[in-house]
Structures are given as C-alpha cells and as structure tokens.
Amino acid sequence: MAPKVLVSDKLSETAVQIFRDRGIDVDFEPNLGKDKDALLAKIKDYDGLAIRSATKVTEKILDAADNLKVVARAGIGVDNVDIPAASKKGVIVMNTPFGNMITTAEHAIAMMFAVARQIPEASASTHAGKWEKSKFMGVELTNKTLGVIGAGNIGGIVCDRAVGLKMRVIAYDPFLSEERAAKLGVTKVELDELLERSDFITLHVPATDATRGMINAEAIAKMKKGVRIINCARGGLVIEEDLAEALKSGHVAGAAFDVFEVEPAKDSPLFNLPNVVCTPHLGASTTEAQENVALQVAEQMSDYLLTGAVTNALNMPSVTAEEAKIMGPWVKLAENLGAFIGQLTDEPIKAINITYDGAVAEMNLAALECAAIAGIMQSTNPDVNMVSAPVIAKDRGIKISKTTQEQTGAFDAYIKMTVVTDLRERSIAGTVFSDGKPRFIQIKGINIDAEVGEHMLYTTNQDAPGIIGTLGGIMGKNGVNIANFTLGRSEQGGDAIALLYVDGKVNETLIKELCDTGLFQSVKPLEFDVA
Template sequence: MTTQPKVLISDKMDPRAAAIFRERGIQVDEITGKTPEELAAIVGDYDGLAIRSSTKVTPKILAAATSLKVVGRAGIGVDNVDIPAATARGVVVMNTPFGNSITTAEHAIALLFALARQLPEADASTQAGKWEKNRFMGVEVTGKTLGLIGAGNIGSIVASRALGLRMKVVAFDPFLSPERAVEIGVEKVELDELLRRADFITLHTPLTDQTRNILSRENIAKTKKDVRIVNCARGGLIDEAALKDALDSGQIAGAALDVFETEPATASPLFGTPGFISTPHLGASTNEAQVNVAIQVAEQMSDFLLLGGVTNAINVPSLSAEEAPRLKPYMALAEKLGSLVGQLARGSIAGLSIETEGAAAELNMKPITGAVLAGYMRVHSDTVNMVNAPFLAKERGLDVREVRHDREGDYHTLVRVTAHTQAGDRAVAGTLFGNAAPRLTELFGVKVEADLAGDMLYIVNEDAPGFIGRLGTTLGEAGINIGTFHLGRIDAGGEAVLLLSVDEPVGAEVVARIEQLPGVKQVRPLKF
C-alpha cells in the first residue's frame, strides 16, 4: 500500500494551496509562525515543505527533515533556502519565478508615475493643510525615453506598458537578441548608450557578481541629467551612497526604490532626501500575485510527490531515473563549458551551437543543452537552472542549435559549445577523462588540456620568454598560490592561452597589475 505524502505549509499562504494538496490526495498541515527550534522538532514527519520568505531552510532544519523530498518556495527568491545543503541531502528545491511578474511590472510603472508627478510629496503637503499647487511641477511620460536594464519576463511587461503610454523604450540585456527586441518593440542598446539617452531607467535583472552595482557611481555619472530611476528588482543593483549624492547634486531628478541592499531597510541615508520615494518590497504584494504563487507551488509540489514531475527546480534537471546516471558526468561537463563561454565571450551573443560527437552523440541532448544554457546564463542570473534555462533563452530570442556528429574524432566523446557573436564564432570543447571527470580540450581555437574547477585565471599573452616567471612573481607578491598551470598556443612566438587554478579569487587590483605585464593582451578571473 502506497503511503500518502504529507506536506507542511510553514508560512502564511493563500488557502487555495492547501485545497489543491487535498484535492490531489496529499495530506497537508498549515502550521505557521514557528521558531527554528519548533520547526525542526516537527518537520521530520513531512515529505514536502511549502514556504514563503519567513521560513529559513537551514542545514539544521534539513538535518531534522529526515523524510523531506521537496521544498517549494511560493515566489522567486530562494535566499532563505540553503541550496547546497538541500542538494547534498537529495532535497529538490522549487520556486515559482513567474507568478508575480505582472504585479512587479505594474509596481514599477506606478513608481515611475509617482516620480514623474511627485505624488508622495504632493500628498503629504496637501494633507498638512497646504495648497502648494505651483510647487509640484511634474513631467509628462509621453514621448520620453525609458531605459530597461534587463528585458526578460518582467522587463518585457514593463516595456509593453510603457509603449502603451507612448514612451520610447531602449533596453540593455546581454541575452536579448535583435529579433526579440523587435518583437517586444524595444531598441537594443549597450549600457552606456542607455544611460546617455534615458529619461527614466527601470531595473529588471537579478543580483549577480556581474550586475551588482550596475548603477555604480561611475555609471550614474554617465546618466542624462534629471533622469528618474526605479528599482523593483533586487537591492544591490544600485550604489545607494552614489544615488544619494546624485540626488543631492541634482544629477538625478528622482529615484524610487522598492528594494534595498539591506532589508528590512529601517534606516537609510536616502530616507528624507528630496526626490526620493521608497516602498517596503511591495513588488509582489497584490492579492492576485499571492494567489498565483500559492496555486503554482502547490501544483508543482503535487506533481513531484505523486508523479515525479520536476518544474522550476533550482537544483536538479528534468531527467528520468534511467537517464540520470549516464548523463550526470556529461551534464557537469556541459555546464562548465557553458559557464566558460558566458564568462569569456564578449559582445552580443546571437546564439549558441551545441555539438556532440562520439559517445556523447548517442545521448539525449536536451539535458546536455539545458546544462550548457544554465552554465552560460547563470553568469548573469542567480535563478537560472537546467530546467528553466531553455525557457529563458527562448524568451530572450537566443538561437540555440543542437548538432550530432557520427564522425570519430580525437576523443571517444566530445561536447563543443560555440558562441555566435558579432566578432565571429568562439568555441570551447571538452571531454570526459575516465568517463567521469570533465576536461577542457579546446579554448577559442587553442588546444588546451585543463580541469575547470574553483577559482581560475584566463590570460592571453604573446608567446615570449620570461612571461611565466613575471606572472609567477606578480601572483606571489600578491600572496596568491597557483594550483595548476595549463598552457596552449597555436604557433611558437604567436598568441598563447594560459589557464591557472588559484587558491583564492584574484581581485581587480591584481588583475590590473597582470594587465601591465609586457605582452599581456587579456586577463579574466573565472569561477566554477
């Protein structure tokens, strides 16, 4: 007799979530407001844990959850779940990344209007008994240029609303293809051009190492004078101290933040600054959004517990039990190759070609493709995984091609990833050592034998005597220890490619010192 699955809802959630579990034949308990100790005492009885943002799924909670199979987050962010710990214990972590897209987009538009017409200040003044009609001189949005930083699901919704308001829309997004830009009615531009042209700027990108402080002090200085900025995406995308200074100096006419680098933001230098509007992370706070994410998380968890279906999983691919053991090492190789392309390829990438030959050509390519895309797109997004990466790539118009080769090559099995850029094709390739360990074999036309793991350093330099000694001295003086050393070149005396594994990340100051060494053409820190 099959045991009926049990799910615990540990945060306040729309009652439709519990109703869906019961309709699907799953036992459900709604026990909210527990301390971590109290939750740890009861969670061991449950197969599934449905949460919002209050419950913290820590290693301690996971250790106590001896029967737990899936954690479902009703919402996008999974910062409150220890993903590595969950993965180590075999617990699937799901989220609902698209349930609050419209709500967040509408909040961004609302803040845009509030900035344009100084609504909070006018309301406070009027309710204080004043009638300062001449004080609040706003601006129209019609005919103005809106700059989108991020043109994914939420950004494209904001674009459609802005176009309806007769605004012009320009967008910066590394994944946005020219064809997709035309489809959603925006002009694809580089970041500097957006900053120069936009009358309003809205941010719709996740927080990653690449996007952190994307509106830095330097970039804020490049903006059009009297620009107005809205952020309903993630705290940390804007240098808040620089934003404060720009508001004070008049470079920026207004700014509205729904998210802050530190939350809850009970104190901020921005509070009280003229032209500044703040809301307490209300992007997803509508009745409709709360219902949508509750329904979605219940349906996803039910499908997993009853049928084995995996949707919007953060830490596992969509695989059958039969395919998983054979595909696992190939997916690890594919993800590393995708990450390498994402970290190194420059310029607008119109598409990716994923080729397999030898033993790899006999496998199901979908998981391999998903792993490549996850590795490639994770450089810019903290919510990408092997399940949703193909959807996100399609949404942004990224052309993805899968090619199988029957030919026999130099290796018994090979995966090659080629980025099609405006500057030409850039390819990397790898194989499996001992049918298990991923190994890089080709890097942008140069034969290289290297592992891809941890912190690494990629260097292109002139192949000349003395360089390796100078590089070693520079890293040694910075206290950075070299783990492994991989060198490749096309011709003697030409360009050489160097891949180093190092025991700690190489900071910007050390990178700058290496760039000054004679013969160095390019330096890039890598992380795997």
C-alpha cells in the first residue's frame, strides 16, 4: 500500500505533484491546519504530515496519529511542533533549514533601508496628498557602522550584502572565527563594543535562554544616540517596552521589526511610533523561498517514506535502519560529548578532533561526527541539527578531523573529542556500557566513571580536603538532591574535578554560593538530552 501524506497548510501545487509523481497518496487540504479539531479527527489515517506554521502539531495531535511516521515543516522554525512528544511517539520531525536564508537576509537589508529613509511614513504622507519633503530627512548607509549580532547563515549573508553597500561591518558571534570574519570582510568584536560603535544594529540569532531580552534598557543605554535597530530574527530578543521608551526619548532614532514577542502581533509598544517600520513576519515570504522550502519538504518526505533515508531530521540521526540498533547509543554518546564541551566553551572554536577507538571505529563515522558537532552547536543554537551542523561549522572555518584506532585501553570502544580555541584545548571521552547507556570516562585527561544525567553540575578545583563536604552541604542547603557524585584527580594535591548528576536544574544562587567559597576554579551547570 502506498504511503499516505496529508498537506494541512498552503504548499505549492508543484510540491504536491512531487508526492504524486513518486507514488505517494497525498491529500492537499491547505486550510485544515487552522481547525485543530478537524485535524485531530483526520490525522490517524496518515503516514506523513507536511506543514507550514499554521498547523500546530501538539501532543494531543500526535497521540491521535496512529500511523504517523514523519512531520515535515516547510521552513526552519518548528515552534509549532512538540518535538519531545514526537520523539516519544517515534515520529521524525524534519525542517528545511536553508531554503529561506537569502530571503530573510534581503528582508533585513530592505528594512534597514526603509528605516534609514523613513520610506513607509513618507509613502503614506505622499498618498495622503501631502508634500512633506523637509519632514523626512534620512541618513545614508554608506560609511555607517553596521553591528551584526549573530553571523551564522543568515547573518553572514547580511554581512556580505552590507559590505557591498560600503558599510563598516562589525559582528558579534561567540562561534565566529577570525578566519571566517576575514572572509566575510567584517571585524569581530565583543557585544559591548558592538553596542557602543554601531549606527545600525541587526539581530540574527535564535531565541534561547541566553538571547531572549538581550536588547534591553541596559543594552540600549550603551548604544550611541541615533542608533537604528532591526530585528528580522525572532520575537523576544528585544524588550519592546524598553525600545519604545528609547524611541520616545530620541536615544534610538528608528527601528524596523518583522518579528514580535507575541504573534500574531495585535498590539505592541512599538506600534504607531514615529520611524518604526513593522511587517508581519515576512522574512521568508517570497515566491522563491516558499517554492524552495515546499519542494524540499516534498522530496525529503518522499525519500523517507519510500526508502527510509532521513534528511534534515531534528530528532534522530541520519543512519540506515540496519545501523540504528547498533549505532543509536553511540550517536547519543557523541551528542552528549559535544554538548558537554559546547556548554563549557565560550570562545570561538578553531578545530574539532574526534578519536574513535576500538569497535566504534568501524561504525558510520559520518553520522557520529554530525551528532558530535550538533551537540556542540546546540548549546547556542537549538535549531541546529545533524545535517546543518557540519555546514555551519564549515562556514565558520572550524576544521574537523577524525582519528581511528584499534582498541587501546580497558574499554572495547570509546569516543574522545577535543576542541581547540585560541585560549585552550579541551577534551572529553565516553563509552557505551552493555546496558546501552552513555558514560563519561575522561575529562581533561582525568579518568572518571559518570552516568549522563539530564541535569548535571561540573566543578574544577585543586585537590584538597573539604571539597566533597562543601559541595554536599551547599547542594543540600539549596534543596538540590544528588543522584550521582563522581570525583577524579590528576594526582594527590593536583587538578581535581567533580561531576554531579542532580534531580533538578542548578540555580544561580547555588552557583554563586559555590563560587564565593573560593575553593573552586570553575562551577558550571550542564543540561543534557537523555531521551
């Protein structure tokens, strides 16, 4: 029987035809996604669901989807899909991460022009029969300093276009290497310097705990008077109330926003302020981009349903069905090793070396490498997946190398990852035990044996009496229960580490108390996906 696919949002007829041409039984109901009850009643019959942003794939929808194997989003954002619930149900979630990069970058440039020359207001005035030529005095972009926050795929294109406009471009991105910056023709700076120097500031970062609200009253106070701010990335990166006050005071000369904290945006502090350009999340809204992502979704879903090939999956490794049973735990280990290093590394990574020892050296190393790199990148960009991570690493000038070797130690197999920055080398190794669970076995050259938990705490210190008591006492005082406690040291009195598996997230108060003891060189909370 042919696989059945439901298209519940607007998708091009060409994309729908791809399903038919490849033997897929497809139902095209572009308005169904807006009616959650109707979707709930119908979803049980389908193997695949192709969506845009209107369809909300909730846990309730997934529970009703008895045959569903894959959900594919035509676009990059998957906020409308409950990925953990999909993973638990065994449903693959795909997206098309590269189909609308140019379109979104061009929209940011267009918004910058619009706010620089007050084009929307001038157009409305002229349509009203006014001729207010002296009212709309603009500024040139040439020789102005553009600060780009986030120089990844879209931000990198904005940098390239702005350099072509003869702007002086500076960029803040923790993962931007000096080599990549030089290739883009931009100057890499820290965030405070970017805020202080920029005439225009444009944001191109995902919405994470670290980036939400990053442009607030405090950040705006550091900016030069007359700055103009553009956000075509994600709502919530800018505190809209703080920006509105700065616009009213004249400290900020203008703003251009395509995204808002609450969407659809019916009311915002930015609405109806002078020289504020607003569009309804049009970053990906061009004929070319919509066609590109639609065609990609149709091809990806057809490939998976007909051959089992997985492309741009957000919640599973790109491995064959034959490899999955053996490689699954090792893919998770590689991801955990990358996540460990990614969460500890703040400076740009220049190189990543992965050593595969023993039996693991005979596995699908490409998939393991992708999982490891994705683990690193996801610490700052949760949208990264196993397919996009290597591309992003290459764009940022990160050198990836691997070493394979026969069994050299006590373990039948292990993976060791080393990252190189301008300041240091950092390494971690792990293995998979017979129970299929990943374990950390070495950090900084110090041997340990630590189970991987969802919430962990990592500390470094000089080996000395009282460390265990201090850790346990402060954890207990703050009501954090320790599930597992692993210690290691290089030698008596030398470097020592502790890795604690705890029952909940470690809060800032606890971290501060540990740091204030003066006993620890570093204290770092860690989060891992152990599903």
